Amino acid sequence: MVSELSSFHVQGRAAVSSPRRLLQPPLCDFSASSGALRTALPYQRSVVAAARNVQARDALLNCRLCAHHCGVNRIVGELGLCHAGVSARVFSAQLEVADELELIPTFAIAFSGCDLRCAFCITGAQSWNARAGESFDAIQLAAKVRRALARGARSVMILGGEPTIHLPSVIELVSALPDEARLVWKTNAHGSGEARALLDGLFDVWLADCKFGNDECAQRLARVPNYTAVVRENLLWARAYSELIVRHLLMPGHVECCWRPIAAWLASELPGVKVSLRGGFWPGWQTKRHAELHRMVSADEVQYAARLAEECELNLVK
Amino acid sequence: MSELLIMPDGKIYAHNLTPEMAAVLSELNPEDEAIQQRVVTHVGPETKKLLPANWNEAKPNL
Numbered sequence: 005m006v007s008e009l010s011s012f013h014v015q016g017r018a019a020v021s022s023p024r025r026l027l028q029p030p031l032c033d034f035s036a037s038s039g040a041l042r043t044a045l046p047y048q049r050s051v052v053a054a055a056r057n058v059q060a061r062d063a064l065l066n067c068r069l070c071a072h073h074c075g076v077n078r079i080v081g082e083l084g085l086c087h088a089g090v091s092a093r094v095f096s097a098q099l100e101v102a103d104e105l106e107l108i109p110t111f112a113i114a115f116s117g118c119d120l121r122c123a124f125c126i127t128g129a130q131s132w133n134a135r136a137g138e139s140f141d142a143i144q145l146a147a148k149v150r151r152a153l154a155r156g157a158r159s160v161m162i163l164g165g166e167p168t169i170h171l172p173s174v175i176e177l178v179s180a181l182p183d184e185a186r187l188v189w190k191t192n193a194h195g196s197g198e199a200r201a202l203l204d205g206l207f208d209v210w211l212a213d214c215k216f217g218n219d220e221c222a223q224r225l226a227r228v229p230n231y232t233a234v235v236r237e238n239l240l241w242a243r244a245y246s247e248l249i250v251r252h253l254l255m256p257g258h259v260e261c262c263w264r265p266i267a268a269w270l271a272s273e274l275p276g277v278k279v280s281l282r283g284g285f286w287p288g289w290q291t292k293r294h295a296e297l298h299r300m301v302s303a304d305e306v307q308y309a310a311r312l313a314e315e316c317e318l319n320l321v322k
Numbered sequence: 323m324s325e326l327l328i329m330p331d332g333k334i335y336a337h338n339l340t341p342e343m344a345a346v347l348s349e350l351n352p353e354d355e356a357i358q359q360r361v362v363t364h365v366g367p368e369t370k371k372l373l374p375a376n377w378n379e380a381k382p383n384l
Contacts, residue, residue: 097326098323101360102339109341126325126337284335286327300329322359 049187053179053206060172060202064090069168069199070119071234086119086166088134092173093117095130095137095165097145101150103161104249105322107188107209110159111152113145115173118166119229120192122215124255124297131165138155140173146180155187159209163190170201172184178206189246193238194228201242210242211249211280217265221258227295236269243274249321256287257296259305264312269315271316279318281309 012107047055063069074084081089096114103110114127117134130136149160160181167174168191178187189207193214214235218223222231242248252266263281270279283306291297313320327335329342334347338362345353348354 096323098338099341100339101341101344102337104326105359112338200374286335286337288327299333322356 048183049157049206050179050181050183053175056175056202057172057179060175063198063202063290065170067103068196070166071194071230072119072228073196084119086117086134086169088117088169092140092170093135093137094140094145096128097148099155099157100161101267104211104278107159107161107186109152109157109190110161111149111157112161112163112190112286113177115140115162115164115167115170117195118164118192119167119169119228120166123225123290124285124287125289126286128163134165134169140170140177142173142177142180145177149181149185150214153182159186159188161188161190161211162207164192166192166194168192168195171199171202175202175206192240193242194231194236195238200238204245207246209247209249211241211251212242214239214250214252214270215262215265217258217262217269221262225255225297234262236273239274239277243277247278248274249278249280250274251282253285254301254303254305254309255285255297256299256305259309259312263309266313267316267318270318275317276319278321279313280315280321283309 014070043155063242067074067076067078067084070086072087072135076082078084078088078090084090093116094113095116096112098112099109100112101108101110103112114130114137116130116136118125118131121132122128125131150156151162162174164170167189173256181187186209187207188209188211189203190211191213193212212235215226216231219229222228229296238248239248250270254262254263267279270277283301285301287298287300324339325337326343329335336343336347339347341361344357344360347357351357363377
Protein backbone atom coordinates (compact mmCIF):
# COMPACT_ATOMS: atom_id res chain seq x y z
CA MET A 5 0.00 0.00 0.00
CA VAL A 6 1.20 3.44 -0.80
CA SER A 7 -0.07 6.50 0.92
CA GLU A 8 -0.25 9.56 -1.27
CA LEU A 9 -0.92 12.70 0.64
CA SER A 10 -2.70 15.66 -0.72
CA SER A 11 -3.84 18.66 1.24
CA PHE A 12 -4.91 20.96 -1.56
CA HIS A 13 -7.95 22.16 0.32
CA VAL A 14 -7.32 25.46 -1.27
CA GLN A 15 -6.30 26.22 -4.79
CA GLY A 16 -4.17 27.81 -5.39
CA ARG A 17 -0.75 35.46 -10.26
CA ALA A 18 3.06 37.91 -15.29
CA ALA A 19 4.76 40.07 -14.88
CA VAL A 20 5.33 43.02 -12.76
CA SER A 21 8.58 44.22 -14.09
CA SER A 22 9.65 45.02 -10.59
CA PRO A 23 7.47 43.83 -7.73
CA ARG A 24 6.67 46.76 -5.52
CA ARG A 25 4.44 47.75 -2.71
CA LEU A 26 1.30 49.21 -4.18
CA LEU A 27 0.06 50.91 -1.08
CA GLN A 28 2.13 52.05 1.82
CA PRO A 29 0.16 51.33 4.96
CA PRO A 30 0.29 53.73 7.83
CA LEU A 31 2.69 53.14 10.70
CA CYS A 32 4.93 50.92 8.59
CA ASP A 33 8.25 51.42 6.98
CA PHE A 34 8.98 48.12 5.33
CA SER A 35 12.36 47.23 4.05
CA ALA A 36 11.89 46.13 0.46
CA SER A 37 15.16 44.25 0.47
CA SER A 38 14.24 42.06 3.40
CA GLY A 39 13.05 38.51 2.84
CA ALA A 40 11.60 38.46 6.32
CA LEU A 41 9.51 41.57 6.43
CA ARG A 42 7.95 40.96 9.75
CA THR A 43 11.24 41.09 11.52
CA ALA A 44 11.98 44.40 9.83
CA LEU A 45 8.78 46.02 10.99
CA PRO A 46 9.18 48.84 13.45
CA TYR A 47 5.91 47.72 15.00
CA GLN A 48 4.61 44.33 16.03
CA ARG A 49 2.70 42.45 13.34
CA SER A 50 -0.47 42.38 15.39
CA VAL A 51 -0.31 46.15 15.72
CA VAL A 52 0.22 46.59 11.98
CA ALA A 53 -2.73 44.30 11.27
CA ALA A 54 -4.95 46.17 13.70
CA ALA A 55 -4.05 49.43 11.97
CA ARG A 56 -5.31 47.99 8.67
CA ASN A 57 -8.69 46.80 9.97
CA VAL A 58 -10.64 49.83 8.83
CA GLN A 59 -8.87 49.97 5.48
CA ALA A 60 -9.63 46.28 4.91
CA ARG A 61 -13.27 46.66 5.86
CA ASP A 62 -13.60 49.67 3.53
CA ALA A 63 -12.30 47.51 0.68
CA LEU A 64 -15.64 45.68 0.75
CA LEU A 65 -17.46 48.83 -0.36
CA ASN A 66 -16.07 48.34 -3.85
CA CYS A 67 -14.64 44.86 -3.69
CA ARG A 68 -11.54 44.34 -5.81
CA LEU A 69 -9.76 41.96 -3.48
CA CYS A 70 -9.34 39.31 -6.14
CA ALA A 71 -8.41 39.70 -9.76
CA HIS A 72 -12.03 39.39 -10.89
CA HIS A 73 -12.40 43.03 -9.76
CA CYS A 74 -16.18 42.66 -9.38
CA GLY A 75 -16.50 46.10 -7.77
CA VAL A 76 -19.59 45.13 -5.77
CA ASN A 77 -20.54 46.70 -2.48
CA ARG A 78 -20.48 43.75 -0.12
CA ILE A 79 -21.38 45.97 2.85
CA VAL A 80 -24.91 46.47 1.46
CA GLY A 81 -25.31 42.85 0.42
CA GLU A 82 -24.17 42.88 -3.19
CA LEU A 83 -22.49 39.65 -4.25
CA GLY A 84 -19.61 39.19 -6.61
CA LEU A 85 -18.48 35.98 -8.33
CA CYS A 86 -17.35 34.46 -5.03
CA HIS A 87 -20.74 35.13 -3.41
CA ALA A 88 -19.00 36.15 -0.18
CA GLY A 89 -20.74 38.64 2.04
CA VAL A 90 -19.44 40.79 4.84
CA SER A 91 -19.13 38.08 7.47
CA ALA A 92 -16.65 35.30 6.92
CA ARG A 93 -17.26 31.68 7.83
CA VAL A 94 -14.78 28.95 8.69
CA PHE A 95 -15.23 25.30 7.80
CA SER A 96 -12.16 23.79 9.41
CA ALA A 97 -9.68 24.74 12.10
CA GLN A 98 -7.39 21.95 13.21
CA LEU A 99 -3.84 20.69 13.47
CA GLU A 100 -2.72 19.07 10.19
CA VAL A 101 0.36 17.29 8.91
CA ALA A 102 -0.19 16.80 5.18
CA ASP A 103 1.43 20.03 4.03
CA GLU A 104 5.10 20.68 3.27
CA LEU A 105 7.44 19.19 5.86
CA GLU A 106 8.95 22.54 6.85
CA LEU A 107 5.50 23.79 7.82
CA ILE A 108 4.00 20.88 9.72
CA PRO A 109 2.42 20.38 12.05
CA THR A 110 0.40 23.41 11.10
CA PHE A 111 -2.76 24.76 12.62
CA ALA A 112 -4.87 25.19 9.50
CA ILE A 113 -7.80 27.62 9.46
CA ALA A 114 -9.96 27.21 6.37
CA PHE A 115 -12.31 30.02 5.29
CA SER A 116 -15.42 29.15 3.30
CA GLY A 117 -15.86 30.39 -0.25
CA CYS A 118 -13.51 30.98 -3.17
CA ASP A 119 -13.15 33.20 -6.22
CA LEU A 120 -12.27 30.27 -8.47
CA ARG A 121 -14.50 27.39 -9.53
CA CYS A 122 -12.06 24.52 -9.93
CA ALA A 123 -13.91 21.41 -11.05
CA PHE A 124 -11.48 19.20 -9.12
CA CYS A 125 -11.66 21.11 -5.83
CA ILE A 126 -11.14 18.69 -2.97
CA THR A 127 -13.31 20.83 -0.68
CA GLY A 128 -15.77 21.96 -3.32
CA ALA A 129 -18.82 21.90 -1.08
CA GLN A 130 -17.24 24.41 1.29
CA SER A 131 -15.07 26.27 -1.21
CA TRP A 132 -17.89 27.01 -3.63
CA ASN A 133 -20.22 28.02 -0.81
CA ALA A 134 -19.16 31.07 1.21
CA ARG A 135 -21.96 30.31 3.67
CA ALA A 136 -20.66 26.89 4.63
CA GLY A 137 -19.11 26.25 8.01
CA GLU A 138 -19.34 28.25 11.20
CA SER A 139 -19.32 31.95 11.96
CA PHE A 140 -15.88 33.50 12.10
CA ASP A 141 -14.77 34.43 15.60
CA ALA A 142 -11.26 35.89 15.78
CA ILE A 143 -10.91 35.63 19.56
CA GLN A 144 -12.04 32.02 19.64
CA LEU A 145 -9.74 31.06 16.78
CA ALA A 146 -6.80 32.87 18.36
CA ALA A 147 -7.35 30.85 21.52
CA LYS A 148 -7.29 27.64 19.46
CA VAL A 149 -4.09 28.80 17.78
CA ARG A 150 -2.43 29.38 21.14
CA ARG A 151 -3.37 25.88 22.26
CA ALA A 152 -2.05 24.41 19.02
CA LEU A 153 1.25 26.28 19.34
CA ALA A 154 1.58 24.98 22.88
CA ARG A 155 0.92 21.48 21.56
CA GLY A 156 3.77 21.76 19.09
CA ALA A 157 2.37 23.40 15.96
CA ARG A 158 5.20 24.82 13.87
CA SER A 159 3.07 27.23 11.89
CA VAL A 160 -0.41 28.70 11.50
CA MET A 161 -1.88 28.38 8.03
CA ILE A 162 -4.68 30.59 6.74
CA LEU A 163 -6.44 29.04 3.77
CA GLY A 164 -9.81 28.36 2.23
CA GLY A 165 -11.62 28.13 -0.06
CA GLU A 166 -9.62 31.25 -0.74
CA PRO A 167 -8.83 33.51 2.19
CA THR A 168 -8.19 36.59 0.00
CA ILE A 169 -11.91 37.19 -0.36
CA HIS A 170 -12.14 37.44 3.44
CA LEU A 171 -9.21 39.77 4.01
CA PRO A 172 -10.98 41.98 6.58
CA SER A 173 -11.58 38.95 8.79
CA VAL A 174 -8.11 37.56 8.11
CA ILE A 175 -6.54 40.84 9.19
CA GLU A 176 -8.70 40.92 12.30
CA LEU A 177 -7.48 37.41 13.07
CA VAL A 178 -3.81 38.28 12.51
CA SER A 179 -4.18 41.19 14.90
CA ALA A 180 -5.25 38.68 17.56
CA LEU A 181 -2.50 36.11 16.95
CA PRO A 182 0.78 35.85 18.80
CA ASP A 183 3.45 37.90 17.04
CA GLU A 184 5.95 35.07 17.29
CA ALA A 185 3.78 32.58 15.39
CA ARG A 186 4.98 31.60 11.92
CA LEU A 187 2.08 32.56 9.66
CA VAL A 188 1.49 30.87 6.32
CA TRP A 189 -0.72 32.42 3.62
CA LYS A 190 -2.12 29.55 1.57
CA THR A 191 -3.59 31.08 -1.55
CA ASN A 192 -4.71 30.44 -5.09
CA ALA A 193 -2.53 33.42 -6.05
CA HIS A 194 -5.45 35.13 -7.78
CA GLY A 195 -5.50 38.19 -5.52
CA SER A 196 -5.35 41.79 -6.65
CA GLY A 197 -2.81 44.52 -6.01
CA GLU A 198 -5.19 45.92 -3.40
CA ALA A 199 -5.14 42.59 -1.58
CA ARG A 200 -1.34 42.43 -1.71
CA ALA A 201 -1.10 45.88 -0.16
CA LEU A 202 -3.27 44.78 2.73
CA LEU A 203 -1.29 41.57 3.16
CA ASP A 204 2.12 43.13 2.94
CA GLY A 205 4.38 42.05 5.78
CA LEU A 206 1.73 40.09 7.66
CA PHE A 207 2.71 36.57 6.62
CA ASP A 208 6.05 34.83 6.91
CA VAL A 209 5.38 32.33 4.14
CA TRP A 210 3.25 32.43 1.00
CA LEU A 211 2.21 28.93 -0.02
CA ALA A 212 0.82 29.71 -3.45
CA ASP A 213 -0.88 27.43 -5.91
CA CYS A 214 0.09 27.49 -9.56
CA LYS A 215 -2.59 25.25 -11.00
CA PHE A 216 -2.65 25.86 -14.73
CA GLY A 217 0.09 26.39 -17.25
CA ASN A 218 -2.11 28.15 -19.78
CA ASP A 219 -5.22 30.32 -19.82
CA GLU A 220 -7.33 27.89 -21.81
CA CYS A 221 -7.14 25.13 -19.19
CA ALA A 222 -7.75 27.70 -16.44
CA GLN A 223 -10.86 29.00 -18.15
CA ARG A 224 -12.21 25.56 -18.89
CA LEU A 225 -11.51 23.93 -15.52
CA ALA A 226 -11.80 26.88 -13.09
CA ARG A 227 -13.81 29.48 -15.02
CA VAL A 228 -11.10 32.09 -14.60
CA PRO A 229 -9.80 34.39 -17.35
CA ASN A 230 -6.30 35.80 -17.69
CA TYR A 231 -5.08 33.28 -15.14
CA THR A 232 -1.39 32.97 -15.92
CA ALA A 233 -0.68 36.72 -15.93
CA VAL A 234 -2.40 37.23 -12.58
CA VAL A 235 -0.77 34.27 -10.88
CA ARG A 236 2.68 35.11 -12.16
CA GLU A 237 2.36 38.70 -10.94
CA ASN A 238 1.49 37.46 -7.48
CA LEU A 239 4.25 34.87 -7.39
CA LEU A 240 6.86 37.47 -8.33
CA TRP A 241 5.56 39.80 -5.67
CA ALA A 242 5.44 37.08 -3.02
CA ARG A 243 9.01 36.01 -3.79
CA ALA A 244 10.22 39.58 -3.40
CA TYR A 245 8.51 40.19 -0.09
CA SER A 246 8.26 36.90 1.81
CA GLU A 247 9.25 33.28 1.82
CA LEU A 248 7.51 31.52 -1.07
CA ILE A 249 6.61 27.94 -1.79
CA VAL A 250 4.92 27.34 -5.14
CA ARG A 251 2.63 24.36 -5.17
CA HIS A 252 1.39 22.52 -8.23
CA LEU A 253 -1.10 19.70 -8.10
CA LEU A 254 -0.50 17.33 -10.96
CA MET A 255 -3.69 16.69 -12.90
CA PRO A 256 -4.31 13.68 -15.12
CA GLY A 257 -3.74 14.57 -18.73
CA HIS A 258 -2.31 18.01 -17.89
CA VAL A 259 1.39 17.38 -17.41
CA GLU A 260 2.36 18.62 -20.87
CA CYS A 261 -0.06 21.52 -21.16
CA CYS A 262 0.09 22.70 -17.55
CA TRP A 263 3.08 21.41 -15.62
CA ARG A 264 5.67 21.77 -18.39
CA PRO A 265 5.07 25.52 -18.94
CA ILE A 266 4.86 26.15 -15.21
CA ALA A 267 8.15 24.36 -14.62
CA ALA A 268 9.80 26.30 -17.45
CA TRP A 269 8.51 29.63 -16.17
CA LEU A 270 9.59 28.93 -12.61
CA ALA A 271 13.05 27.97 -13.82
CA SER A 272 13.29 31.15 -15.86
CA GLU A 273 11.66 33.74 -13.62
CA LEU A 274 11.91 32.34 -10.10
CA PRO A 275 15.11 30.29 -10.08
CA GLY A 276 15.71 28.47 -6.82
CA VAL A 277 12.19 29.02 -5.51
CA LYS A 278 10.81 26.15 -3.46
CA VAL A 279 8.44 24.05 -5.54
CA SER A 280 6.05 21.51 -4.10
CA LEU A 281 4.89 19.07 -6.74
CA ARG A 282 1.82 17.28 -5.43
CA GLY A 283 0.66 13.92 -6.72
CA GLY A 284 -2.55 13.39 -4.80
CA PHE A 285 -5.11 14.37 -7.42
CA TRP A 286 -8.48 13.06 -6.41
CA PRO A 287 -11.27 12.78 -9.01
CA GLY A 288 -14.17 14.23 -7.03
CA TRP A 289 -16.49 17.22 -6.96
CA GLN A 290 -17.26 18.33 -10.55
CA THR A 291 -14.60 16.29 -12.33
CA LYS A 292 -17.27 14.23 -14.05
CA ARG A 293 -17.76 17.23 -16.36
CA HIS A 294 -14.27 16.79 -17.79
CA ALA A 295 -13.35 13.49 -19.38
CA GLU A 296 -9.62 13.67 -18.64
CA LEU A 297 -10.26 14.21 -14.94
CA HIS A 298 -12.10 10.95 -14.37
CA ARG A 299 -8.98 9.14 -13.17
CA MET A 300 -6.03 9.45 -10.83
CA VAL A 301 -2.64 10.68 -12.03
CA SER A 302 -0.73 7.70 -13.43
CA ALA A 303 2.69 6.55 -12.24
CA ASP A 304 4.05 7.40 -15.70
CA GLU A 305 2.72 10.95 -15.41
CA VAL A 306 4.28 11.35 -11.96
CA GLN A 307 7.64 10.11 -13.27
CA TYR A 308 7.45 12.36 -16.34
CA ALA A 309 6.59 15.37 -14.19
CA ALA A 310 9.51 14.65 -11.91
CA ARG A 311 11.81 14.36 -14.93
CA LEU A 312 10.63 17.75 -16.21
CA ALA A 313 11.32 19.24 -12.79
CA GLU A 314 14.80 17.75 -12.84
CA GLU A 315 15.48 19.05 -16.35
CA CYS A 316 14.42 22.52 -15.21
CA GLU A 317 16.59 22.15 -12.09
CA LEU A 318 13.68 23.06 -9.85
CA ASN A 319 14.15 23.19 -6.10
CA LEU A 320 11.59 20.56 -5.14
CA VAL A 321 10.48 20.30 -1.53
CA LYS A 322 8.43 17.61 0.12
CA MET B 323 -11.29 15.74 10.57
CA SER B 324 -9.42 13.96 7.80
CA GLU B 325 -10.84 12.60 4.59
CA LEU B 326 -9.56 9.41 3.00
CA LEU B 327 -10.04 7.81 -0.38
CA ILE B 328 -9.07 4.15 -0.45
CA MET B 329 -8.45 2.77 -3.92
CA PRO B 330 -9.04 -0.84 -5.00
CA ASP B 331 -5.28 -1.38 -5.27
CA GLY B 332 -4.80 -0.35 -1.63
CA LYS B 333 -3.51 3.15 -2.23
CA ILE B 334 -4.82 5.62 0.28
CA TYR B 335 -5.29 9.28 -0.60
CA ALA B 336 -5.75 11.70 2.29
CA HIS B 337 -6.45 15.34 2.79
CA ASN B 338 -6.86 17.49 5.88
CA LEU B 339 -4.61 14.91 7.49
CA THR B 340 -4.51 15.24 11.25
CA PRO B 341 -1.67 13.93 13.42
CA GLU B 342 -4.01 11.33 14.82
CA MET B 343 -4.95 10.01 11.38
CA ALA B 344 -1.30 10.07 10.31
CA ALA B 345 -0.49 7.87 13.28
CA VAL B 346 -3.20 5.41 12.24
CA LEU B 347 -1.99 5.33 8.63
CA SER B 348 1.59 4.82 9.74
CA GLU B 349 0.47 1.75 11.63
CA LEU B 350 -1.11 0.41 8.46
CA ASN B 351 2.05 0.83 6.46
CA PRO B 352 5.21 1.46 8.47
CA GLU B 353 7.25 1.27 5.26
CA ASP B 354 5.65 4.30 3.66
CA GLU B 355 8.14 7.17 3.80
CA ALA B 356 5.67 9.98 3.17
CA ILE B 357 3.44 9.10 6.07
CA GLN B 358 6.33 8.33 8.40
CA GLN B 359 7.79 11.78 7.78
CA ARG B 360 4.51 13.27 8.83
CA VAL B 361 4.24 11.24 11.98
CA VAL B 362 7.67 11.99 13.32
CA THR B 363 7.35 15.72 12.77
CA HIS B 364 4.00 16.16 14.41
CA VAL B 365 5.43 16.91 17.83
CA GLY B 366 7.40 20.09 18.31
CA PRO B 367 10.74 20.33 20.13
CA GLU B 368 9.23 21.78 23.27
CA THR B 369 6.81 18.90 23.56
CA LYS B 370 9.53 16.38 22.83
CA LYS B 371 11.43 17.57 25.89
CA LEU B 372 8.54 16.38 27.99
CA LEU B 373 8.44 12.89 26.50
CA PRO B 374 10.28 9.87 27.91
CA ALA B 375 13.66 9.13 26.39
CA ASN B 376 12.44 5.87 24.89
CA TRP B 377 9.41 7.48 23.25
CA ASN B 378 8.88 5.96 19.85
CA GLU B 379 8.33 8.83 17.43
CA ALA B 380 7.03 6.52 14.75
CA LYS B 381 4.25 5.31 17.01
CA PRO B 382 3.22 8.27 19.13
CA ASN B 383 0.77 7.85 21.91
CA LEU B 384 -1.88 10.37 20.98
